[in-house]
Amino acid sequence: DAGVIQSPRHEVTEMGQEVTLRCKPISGHNSLFWYRQTMMRGLELLIYFNNNVPIDDSGMPEDRFSAKMPNASFSTLKIQPSEPRDSAVYFCASSSGTHYGYTFGSGTRLTVV
Amino acid sequence: GQQLNQSPQSMFIQEGEDVSMNCTSSSIFNTWLWYKQDPGEGPVLLIALYKAGELTSNGRLTAQFGITRKDSFLNISASIPSDVGIYFCAAPAQGGSEKLVFGKGTKLTVNP
Numbered sequence: 001d002a003g004v005i006q007s008p009r010h011e012v013t014e015m016g017q018e019v020t021l022r023c024k025p026i027s028g029h030n031s032l033f034w035y036r037q038t039m040m041r042g043l044e045l046l047i048y049f050n051n052n053v054p055i056d057d058s059g060m061p062e063d064r065f066s067a068k069m070p071n072a073s074f075s076t077l078k079i080q081p082s083e084p085r086d087s088a089v090y091f092c093a094s095s096s097g098t099h100y101g102y103t104f105g106s107g108t109r110l111t112v113v
Numbered sequence: 114g115q116q117l118n119q120s121p122q123s124m125f126i127q128e129g130e131d132v133s134m135n136c137t138s139s140s141i142f143n144t145w146l147w148y149k150q151d152p153g154e155g156p157v158l159l160i161a162l163y164k165a166g167e168l169t170s171n172g173r174l175t176a177q178f179g180i181t182r183k184d185s186f187l188n189i190s191a192s193i194p195s196d197v198g199i200y201f202c203a204a205p206a207q208g209g210s211e212k213l214v215f216g217k218g219t220k221l222t223v224n225p
Contacts, residue, residue, distance in 0.1 A: 004155075031211050043156075043201070043215040056210060091155050095211060102213065104155030 004105035006092050012111045018080040021108045024073055025094030033102065034067055034077050035091040043091070049075065050097075082112045115140045117202055119216035127224050132189040134219040136202030145185035146203040146213070147176050156201055160187070192223050 005024040013019050025032045033048040047057040049069045057067070064083070069075040079086055089109050093102040119136050126132060136145070144163055148156035160171050162178035162185060169176055173190045189196055199218040206212035 033211075042217040045212055048210075048212060050211070056212060093155070097211060101158055101161065102156075104157070106153070107155050 004092055004094050004103050006090075006105035006108050008108060009106065010109045010111075012113065013082055015083055015112055016081045017112075018078065019082045019086075019110060019112075021077040021090050021092075021110070023075045023077070023092030023105060025075070025092070026096075026103055027073065029094035029096050029103070030072070031095040031097055032069060032075050033093040033095070034075070035093065035104075037089045037091060037107070046077070079110075082110075084112045087111050115204075115206060115214050117204060117214055117216035119200075119202055119219050121219060122217070123220040123222070125222045125224065126192055128192060128194060130192050132192055132196070132221060133186065134188075134200060134221075135184060135186045136216050137184040138204070139183065140204075140207070141182040142204040143182070144205050145176070145178050147174075147185070147187050148201040148203060148215075150199040150201065150218070152198065156199075159200075189221075192221075194223050194225055197221060197223050 007022045031050050034046040036044050046059045047067045048055055052069045067077045089107045091104050091107045093104040095102050117136050117138050146161050147159045149159050150156040160169050160176040165178055165182050166180045167178040175188045177186045199220050201218045202216040203213045206214050
């Protein structure tokens with residue numbers, strides 16, 4: 001089992017550019033979560049999907065953020081346009097829905113300059 | 114909203130020492146989870162607790178589900194350098210969804 005795979009590991013982009021983060025969940029897990037981690041705010045849930053359907057996007061900061069899950073093995077988080085305050089580590093996690101055992105990916109460290 | 118308060122925020126200890134940290138909330142939970150985050154990696158689940166008063170061990174780690182259901186404790190015995198990292202408590206958000214709320218973490222540094 002390769003675990004949750006995120007790409008890229010690091011992304012540096014200029015303010016105003018579009019950024020797309022990618023995630024491949026563990027096969028068989030039916031829930032997928034996108035989290036953002038900063039020093040100030042810790043781990044924040046942005047959005048989560050169950051069976052590829054967005055269930056709760058109340059944590060998405062604003063309209064510049066969007067997430068999709070076109071199939072059970074792939075999800076994207078897009079920021080357009082990006083701003084310096086979006087700089088953070090973005091984690092994807094997946095779960096089989098039992099006992100809340102999330103498995104996290106290694107994260108994407110985003111720097112917007 | 115629900116908040117989990119972890120303490121201490123950071124700890125600096127010598128190798129071989131025991132460590133204690135805790136997580137409290139004003140809300141009642143039916144599940145408590147403890148995660149560890151190594152530098153540059155995502156959090157990894159260490160221990161899950163599902164019953165008030167429950168005491169569960171995972172190697173040198175022991176966690177307890179407080180009897181009030183508003184707190185949980187994590188102890189590490191005989192610390193080693195690879196225990197370095199950030200330890201997070203987490204609990205399910207209200208509403209019966211799969212959402213987890215995380216504490217801000219306790220950063221542990223172990224000096225050899």
